[in-house]
Amino acid sequence: MPMQPVTATDPLAHSGDVVQGNLAQLKTLFPEAFTEGKVDFDVLKQLLGGAVEEREEKYGLNWHGKRRARQLALTPSTGTLRPAPEDSVDWDTTQNLMIEGDNLEVLKLLQKSYAGKVKLIYIDPPYNTGKDFVYPDDFRDNIKNYQRLTGQVDGEGKATGSNREANGRFHTDWLNMMYPRIRLARDLLSQDGVFFASIDDSESANLKCILDECFGEENFIDTLAVEMSTTSGPKTVNAQQGTIVKNVEFVYVYRKSAAFDERPHTPLLDGIDFYDTHYSAWLNDDRTLGSLSDALLADEKIRADIIKYGLGDRDGFSIKSINKLLTLSDNAKTFIEANLEKIARIDRAPVSAQGRATEIGIWQSFEADHRTYFLTTLANGNLQALMPLSLNYRMSDDYKARFGRTVIRGDLWKGFHQDMGNVAKEGDVVFANGKKPIRLIKQLIKWSNSEKDGIILDFFAGSGTTAHAVMQLNADDGGKRSFITVQLPEILDPNDKEQKAAVDFCDEINKPRNIAELTKERIRRAAKGIKSENKAWDGDKGFRVLKLDSSNLHAWDATSATLEKDLVDSAEHIKTDRVETDVLYELLLKLGLDLCVSMQQRVVEGKTVHAIGGGVLMACLDTRIDAAEAEALAMGIVQWQRELKTEGEVTCVFRDSAFGGTDAQGRPAADVAKTNLSKILEQHGIANVRSI
């Protein structure tokens, strides 16, 4: 097969095409609903029977622009992601990504490489409070729009304005911004993946509606109410005047599919301050049942404390006084913790213990449902279970985690107001746009990701808390999770009181004044901080930075007003201001390869050849390949390919304009060189040879 040039209609010329993906899925389910490649709606309706909604008034949230927002998610991106090794840490080895750009374009560009591969998504979008910035997408040319907004064209760019309630499209603008992003994010999740979104009252109702629509109501798991503040300080005055003050924010939890439920989840534990006096039985070593009160009195030091604090005498201590005793006597506290297996609560016997008999007042152990129970029979003849205190004496997940009595947390997440008191300091960067506590995100991950691996994505990264939380949790539990974090280089305004400190911070670290710089700086500092506190941690402390930009190739700039002319005029398809690694990254995106793959290079026949992803992609982007060099170059590539022992299909790419001039017989050298190269590569099993 001759070498194929990549044209604007080539799949290699696009980021993941969601429409094509949808059609392919539909076709596997209903092949009979397709006629000559198009969907026959009449047949499809027949196949779906009574499940088709045809009434004009339909249930669901509607707003002006919804159709367009849906369309926006389906339109492939014309942009690319350019590597920025100078901003990155451990470029060659890291599996983490920080992507600078508008997340709509980025989510589109990630489709080919990451569809179905992300385990967890957390987002903390602008809440639409009237003060925060809501990104205005531009349907005609979103990359230009992005470049304009971020000051990359038309001079300096402006600090971004906020969505004001008075603009008449307040909720509409927000929904138009959120809908396509959530739609695209869903496709990135793995079948067993989970999605979390933080929100407050401003848009919680609307967000719930679009999440239900994008994920399906059946995949809604819960709404967490997170206590972010208490009724104190200025709030007290309002509360005293009868205002219901705000204490909570919400986190919506959705799964991609029921496969999420099959994965084990880690319950989170909240500490309890008091001792539960139901735990009053004592399992003596001779298997008789005694009382905790007697056991405490039998300990000389504790008996002395009981007498000293007037809580009993030599012969009597009531379990009702144990909470007081524990606040006063360290000896008693130590005793309890040393005897968690011996202290027990008397409870109903499990169903699996029915029919068993024990002697009255004697305990015996019993295994059921992967747990050890202790059974006894009371004087009235009732069989009872003895639940040891060790079963709910654990390290809590509280602000200052402590070992003690715990309860399993439900959807009321208390105590995060304590973290909020310290949040400004977390991550060691100045960020005024709503930093979330690291502990909140760590706990969402901890609950849902007991495998301790997989990709965790946050596409409204802000200061980079999610990246920080991923590294911190990996250091805590030895996990191997990686992160992808996306942040707009939103320009900071020195004249805005709230942003001034962040502007000064950027000046101090000698970086441009935008939010993406804060994200990167936080991740760098977080990695160093975690390492200095956990010397033994040898996890991934790096990240590759990629930046959104227009495509590297003229021909692929499919929205260009002068596209046809560009194609004819441009013998050189690669833009002159782009370097080889830019093009390699565009190829990774378009071939759907992992963006953290290994990249090797070698000089073959005087030309630099790149082997990417262990040789899945071989690329030589040299500007000149003569007919006389083609054979040796092809053989060199084949040789290297063999050494790499690549599994799966291999794509080989060359620069189209490299094949120029004429050969000895006066024939156009392009044809000869291209044909020779392709032939040799094909003979050695590399059939997919392309020029760009």
Ligand SMILES: C[S@@+](CC[C@H](N)C(=O)[O-])C[C@H]1O[C@@H](n2cnc3c(N)ncnc32)[C@H](O)[C@@H]1O
């Ligand atoms: C509420 S903040 C997130 C704060 C973050 N959770 C933290 O703890 O620092 C939302 C962030 O989303 C960013 N953002 C807004 N629109 C965006 C877009 N279209 N693409 C990427 N980031 C965007 C904003 O710049 C802001 O930093």
